Amino acid sequence: MSGSGPEAGALARERTHLAASRAALRAMRADAQALDLRDVAATWVGAEVLRHQVAERVAALADHPDTPLFFGRLDYEDAEGSGVAADGSRFYIGRRHVHDAGGDPMVVDWRAPVSQPFYRASRAEPSGVTLRRRFGYTGGELTAYEDEHLSDPSRAETAGRLLQAEIERPRVGPMRDIVATIQPEQDEIVRADVGGTVCVQGAPGTGKTAVGLHRVAYLLYAHRERLARTGTLVIGPNRSFLRYIEQVLPALGELRVQQATVDDLVAHVEVRGTDSAAAARVKGDARMAEVLRRALRSHVTEPAEPCVVVRGSRRWRVPAYELAEIVRELLARDIRYGAAREALPQRVAHAVLVRMEQAGEAPDDRVQDAVARSPAVKAVVKAAWPPVDPARLVSRLLSDPDFLAAHADGVLSAQEQKEILWARPARGVRSARWSAADAVLVDEAADLVRRTPSLGHVVLDEAQDLSPMQYRAVGRRCTTGSATVLGDLAQGTTPWATGSWREALAHLGKPDAGVAELTRGFRVPREVIAYASRLLPAIAPGLAAATSVRDAPGALAVRRVAAGGLDAAVAAACRAALEREGSTGLIAADARVPRLAEALAAAGLTHLLPGEETTADTRLTLVPATLAKGLEYDHVVLDEPAAVVDGEPDERTGLRRLYVALTRAVSGLTVVHAAPLPSRLA
CATH class of the missing domain: 3.40.50.300 (P-loop containing nucleotide triphosphate hydrolases)
Incomplete structure (x- = not known):
């Protein structure tokens, strides 16, 4: 509605509330800028952290005149019956929280529980809402509104035109948020629990990318402390795509979300080469993980000589068979190569301390550490469990036919082994021309040596194009966290594109994730x-x-x-x-x-x-x-x-x-x- 009479009066009142809300937001920002941080922190490090947090707060409170501060309103039958713990029964829904000088909300963040009925309430299930109002803007100016009377079936509806206009609004520049037009089925995905991984099969125009980004914003709102500690990451298919979406989260007030491609995650080597489709398909196969594991473990050898540690006038001897038992036990535990290598000297030192105690001595932890650092123990570790560089391991696999054959036996066929072997380098070429698939193999090998740090939540977009080994690379980044996987099987355009989401989720390490399907398009005619x-x-x-x-x-x-x-x-x-x-x-x-x-x-x-x-x-x-x-x-x-x-x-x-x-x-x-x-x- 944007006419005259009562509608014009209502529109004027809404404009007054908008102006007052903008003034309140400016006051909130001014208060943040005026904070005196002198003598607040005990150390300069704490002071720097506080200054950084305040600067982020000031940036998040910036008012963008062309961006509507609120886009909807909910009226409840009564505050008590609505189940909402707030004074009054009217809430304006917007991109961020705004309160007045007394602390009362003037605009409620779209992610707050009280805002959920804006997206999900209906006449069948009104959730206590009597009226839902949507606002229309032109150049930042509030120019229209539409009402839905959810509790009165006799009232004619005016809603639909503004929502449709917002969905169809011409797009110039980067991707916008869809916070004003989120649909019920999308909202269910956005607000899914942080502890569970969600996979979204979305047809073109169903908003799956926007849903994934808004889910990040929601999770940061609902679980900010947890995700601030563990981190969040959005993974896109290429740099062009990331530039296209990069403004969505900042527009929602979230400034600290990392964005990367899979190639960025595995950038251990400089990629200058390309693979044939056949070679890339084999290198991307999950079987390569077993080939790498075998190749890495082949560096471990059982000691054939005893270890003799000299301390003062005493010599302490650990026989070769006992050292071999220690090595076999560590191998059987199947822990990461680097962690086992760090544990080996302590295990050998412990065997020495047992002999000391049997001889009547009383060694403590400092003695064990000293024995673990002794030349004799270091020599045992170097011979039995040598350090391995992941890139050199992969390089040897791909350039040495005999080494590859020894560790791919029964895993890859002879033809598959031939496909992935590097061609003999041209004269004068000194370094390997790594391909993108090779870099993923190096990342797998690096994780076999030392655990990859895990993030709290990862959004993986255009996931249908990933190889099993790329899924494993992403899964390593969220082993203790959750993920939102977005894609469309019909848009898989790589030779190794996934055939089913269940298969993909298994490679990701999230086999129990739920799969939601979006088939109702909003953007494509x-x-x-x-x-x-x-x-x-x-x-x-x-x-x-x-x-x-x-x-x-x-x-x-x-x-x-x-x-x-x-x-x-x-x-x-x-x-x-x-x-x-x-x-x-x-x-x-x-x-x-x-x-x-x-x-x-x-x-x-x-x-x-x-x-x-x-x-x-x-x-x-x-x-x-x-x-x-x-x-x-x-x-x-x-x-x-x-x-x-x-x-x-x-x-x-x-x-x-x-x-x-x-x-x-x-x-x-x-x-x-x-x-x-x-x-x-x-």
Whole structure:
């Protein structure tokens, strides 16, 4: 409502509350800035920590005029009946908590328990809510509202238009939060308990990425102390994707969440080489973990000579058979190589102290430590349990056929061993040309030597493209924490893409995780998702086709042109898209990108690369098909679908890549082609 009469009066009152809330937020920030930290901390370290915490608090309280401070309101029948422990029965729901000078809430954080009915209350289950109000904004100014009367079935509803408008709002720049439009099924995932891992199978446009990011924000609100101590991490498929999503959490007031790719996590070696699809598939197989374990343990040898420790005038002798028993016991415990190596000198020293006590001496812990550091014991450890460098171990496996054969026997076939062996280096090449899959193997070996630190929570997006060994690498980062796994099996475009979430979760180390499915789309128009879903029987026959809540007549256009006029037709389609509001993405097979860049330049159309922020002057992004995953544009021009399919090693992977490209559009999709379309789209 934004008219005259009572509605205008109500709108004026809401604007007054907005102005008062902004003033209260400024006061909260001023109070934080005015804090006197002198003589508060006992040490300079404590003072630095306090200053850092206050600076973060000040940053989190910044008011962004173009970002609505609140987006909804809940009215309860009565405060006591609502079960809400607060004075009054009206709550404004926003991105952060704001209170007045007396401490009373003016805006309630969307993550607070009292806010949950904003997302889940219905006429069937109103949760004590009599009215839910949504607000509409233009340039930061409150311009409209809509009401839902949940307790009065006779009242006509006005809700729906503002929600739809917010979902469909043109997108220029990086990804926005969806805090004002979270749906009930999404909210259940967002608020799932921190102790459990959740896997979300989400069709295009269902908001799975946004759900994962909002889940991080919720968990940091509900379990801040725990996660501040253990840390949180968002893992994306590539740098372009991370740049696209990087503003979502700061907009929600969360500034300390790490973001990385899987390659960042395993960056133990410099990656300068590439693998064939066959080699990458074998290197990414979970069986490689057993090959690495065997290769590492092969460095352990049982002592053949006794250990003789000299202390003063006495000589203490531990026979070889007893040393061998100690080594075998440590091997049987199957603890990490480095931890066992650190335990071995103490175990040998303990055997010496037993002999000292039997001789009537009374050694203490200091004596045991001294014996453990003695040259004789060090010599035993060096010979029996030598230090191993993970990168050198992997290098030897991949370059020494005999070493690989000895430890891959019964695990990898002879052909698989041949696939992963490095080619003999060219003359003058001194260092190995590590591939991305090799780096994951080094990470596995490093964990076998020394435990990888675990975080409190990890969000893994576009997870369907990970290999089993990459899942293991991510799982090591949350062994004592939980994870949110996001993906779509239909969008798996790597040769090793996972076939089922149960298999993937087992490799992640979370076999008991729940799997939720999101099939109701909010961003991709119904006509577009229906067209893309024609490919599902060929690329993911077990998945149900996605639906969409959005009707957008005319959202799909398929144009065939003469072969010689393809580039010009694509440029013309981009120009037409740019005449409409919002961002435009031109998606093409990687091999076609240079030629299209020239065509755009010849047509006078400036463009960006994926991850670069669009502006009012430059709203066109030229996107290689291999980088399109996870990105969204208001309008998409898809160049030559057949070339997208042909750019992949096999037809199924190519059709999956095409499915990704077809589902990046929020408002409209124009397909331009000269070659025949794939049969399922024709």
